[in-house]
Amino acid sequence: MCAADDAIIGYYTEYLFFRPEPEWSIDLIADPRTIETDTDIGPTLTEQEMAERLAVMAWLVVSLEESFNWRPKLGLRRNGTVEENRDGTPVPWTPVHCPSRAHEIPALSERLILSHNRYDLNRQPGETTRYNVIFNGTSLRTV
Template identity: 40%
Template sequence: MDRLRQIFLYFWNFRYLPMKYRWPLIKLRRRLLPTETGLGLRDALRHARSLQHPPQPNPYLFVLGLLWPFPTWYFPAVLPPPPRDIMAEPYRVRCQVRDLIYLRSMPLWCARDTPQRAFYRLYEAFCAADGHMITYETEYFWKHASPKWATANIADPRCEDPEQYAVMASLAEVLVNSFMWRLEIGLRRNGDIEGPDGAPPTVLEFCPAWTANVPPLKEKLIINPDDELYFDSPFHDRNIITATGHFYTV
């Protein structure tokens, strides 16, 4: 395979020609076949080679899969496991942080991502007590300013596990609180900031309607026993003990 690659590069870069002929041909090739496009295919291919969880057997097939719009353009949102299953094996979630950084740099992957998938990833990061991943996913959600990504539109997961339902309802409410906090200090989801004329118009965030119907847990659920400081939050209202500082970053 390496030998074939070397042969391809030999002809692709016109190495069989003197430099005075080679460089004009390379510039012509770049005009006819630009490597930089709005789809970011070149960077997507480069980052696809670094994906490890799960590893991609062929980065070219991975990028082609991003272009394949069937059966639907948007990636499906699969309900994650209950909290205690994730808490028992948090490394399965934590090992995804590096890969998610690569994936978020791919315009095609982001275009096919959905708010429900981001919300589920945030839930997994929360149950795994991965503060860095919570921060990254919260910021990623915040920077999507389209109406589709409004917090009020987070769909009801309809969990059968009461602990999972309580965690997700509280998570949605904490996400709204953290977004409202950002709005209060002058930030906006579209990137506008407060200027000489004052703060730009505010588009308020609201909790999804389904969260109001999720009751508190009968037994206490401690997400991260290592957290020593707890403050009032929607989690505590549902008898879930955890800190929420990683949601409040700028």
């Protein structure tokens, strides 16, 4: 995400979407508070750094949930098929859900800009995205 390479982010999103097996379910994405990373070997994260880590991960899994539920509205299924009724409307599907803890993460006190577009730069206070994380998430909605 921080590289802001929309094409690569789109490829990874599609890769995850087209894995319908249970072990690829987004509700299994680990809680960043309980996993160790390379940065955990070095100095302890500050409160702000931990808040940013949590907000970015929460933003990402909630955005994946929205993306993975948007595609079936178009008739796209995780197994690669397209399912539509005779009138062209998609058949019902079971929505996917991200871990509930992602919805419990508070917004950052200041905006964290990972990538942006002109719209993001012109936002007014109070008009920022959930978690106060600014990222051009259009690459999560590829078809």
